[in-house]
Amino acid sequence: MTATEPATLAPAAPSLFTGRFRALTVGTVTLVSLLAFESLAVTTAMPTVARSLDGLALYALAFGGPFASGVVGMVVSGIWSDARGPGTPTRHGVLWFVVGLLIAGSAQSMGWVAAGRIVQGFGSGLLSVALYVTVGRAYPEDLHRRIFAAFAAAWVVPSLVGPAIAGLIVQYVGWRWVFLAVPVLTVPAMLLIQPGLRRIDAPVSGPRTAPGTFRRIAWAFGAAVSAALLHYGGQQRGATAVVLLAVAVVGLGLCAPRLLPAGFLRLRRGLPTVIALRGLASAAFAGAEVFIPLLLSRERGLSPAAAGFALAAGALAWSAGSALQSRLTQPRLRAALPRVGMLCVAAGIGFVALTVSESVPVLIGIAGWGVAGAGMGMVYPTLSVLTLELSAPGEEGCNSSALQLGDSLFAATVLAFGGAMFAATTVPGAGTYLAGFAVAAGLALLGAVISGRVDPRSTT
Known part of the structure; x- marks a missing residue:
């Protein structure tokens, strides 16, 4: 290789939108976008739902319930995908997701809203894992980074416009349509991916139910x-x-x-560390993000819309970082992405923490959150690709399930303790914010330290 060769950009590769991939790509990206939109839209609409149905006592269950059922859905989907292929859990995921939305949208009490959300959460868990397995089995390896970058972009638009659209729906049409409108697009997206699923749905050789399945559930x-x-x-x-x-x-x-994979607690090289690193990344980002709107609106006097702009900067940068990683082909640069990404997350959180001081311009914090978002864009799809690369045939479902389980559980743990810390403080001060940001940055730095262990062949 000479110094003049463009080593960092990928040469022309098969497109995600060529003939045999077009419908599958459009359908899967649409499903990811709908899952993202519903998650964000419901958060916007739920205060109105609780007031309308006099259900404030069940408000927490409406959020915690689907998270818990999603954990079960992820595990079931992994087992199911490995035994029969991703088609069946995808179809069931769409069915449960849609039924849950219909239950919640037609509910006459908060209890039924919570029940619908639990059903919906189970469907989301089934879908999230099955779509990863679909990527592993339907697309060639040189397209994996690009489809995961497309998934990242599918989260960006809902994160930018979802809350605003949901607010308009609640105000002018009624909160029920936040739930009832989504199935209108979900069913056509499922029909689009059906032919692609049928091509990859032949079960892997071996028993249809692996030993220990029921214990795992x-x-x-x-x-x-x-x-x-x-x-x-x-x-x-x-x-x-x-x-x-x-x-x-x-x-x-x-x-x-x-x-989770054997060796997870010991951070064994390869897949166990990939799962751990994904969890640390999720916990670091979520643990800092939850403090940002409160800090900017309560301590720095920004309007809710302006505080939301800071979060939007992170979302946009996440998509940009994901697009960048999809274009890198040189092995040395790809191998560096997890560490560089986690260092960006840590640095970005550090810049946000500076805005606790009124002498630091808020734009410094917004720019910092963009750096953190770009780091996540480098880390997330890279670890998704590594999970598929390190999975033996017939184990993509189990390992994708473990990846997303670690992601969810790490973040939930940090958010729970962050919430408890704020609940214990009558008037949050600079020390409270700094403690939260310090924990988040520490998790990101720990991720950077262990990132060299994601490659089982590495000795660093």
Whole structure:
């Protein structure tokens, strides 16, 4: 290779929108976008829902319930995808997702909204894992980075416009249509990907139900209950919060390792470290993000819209970072992405933390959050690709499930403790914000330290 050769940009590669991939790409990206939109839109609409149905007491369950059922859905989808291919869990995921939306949208009480959300969460869990397995089996390896970059972009638009659209729907049409409108697009997207799913849906040779399947599902239920308890405990105060969080952490400590790859706790090279790094990245980013709107609006006097702009900067930069990683082909540069990305996350959080001081311009924090978002864009799809590369045939579902489980559980744990920290403080001050940002930045730095272990062949 000479110094004049463009080593960092990919040569012409098959397009995601060529004939045999076009419908599958459009359908899967649409489904990811709808999952993102519904998640963000419901957050916007739920206060109105609770007031309309006099259901404030069940408000937390409407969020914690789908998170818990999603944990079970991820595990079931991984088992199902490995045994029969991703087609069946994808179809069931769409069915449960749509049914849950219809239940919530037609509910006459908050209890039925929460029930619909739990059904919807199970469907989302099924879908999220099955779509990863679909990528692994339907697309050649040189397109994996590009389709995951497309998935990242599919989250950006909903994160930018979803809350605003949901607010307009609630104000002018009614909150029910936040739930009822989404199935109109979900069903056509499912029909688009059906031919592609049929091509890859032949089961892998071996038993249809692997040994230990039912034990794994039982552990998933245990992890789901613990996760729900963690979510609820983070919203309590005093001794109650401490007890609930302790019980939840013990439950997760017992159940989660049995759902993750062997060697996870020891950070064994390869897939166990990939799963751990993804969890650390998610926890670091979510742990900082939750403080930003409160800091900017309460301490720096920004309007809610202006504070939301800071989060939008992170979302846009995430998409840009993801697009960048999809274009890199030189192995040395690809190998550096996890570490560079985690360092960007840590640095970005550090810049945001500076805005605790009124002498630091808010734009410094917004720019910093963009740096953190770009780092996540480098890390997330890279780890998704590595998970598929390190999975033996017939294990893509189990490993994709573990990847997303670690992602969710790490973030939930940090958010629960962050919420408990704020609940214990009558008037949050600079020290409270700095403590939260310090924990998030520390997790990102820990991720940078272990990132060299994601490649089982590496000796660094």
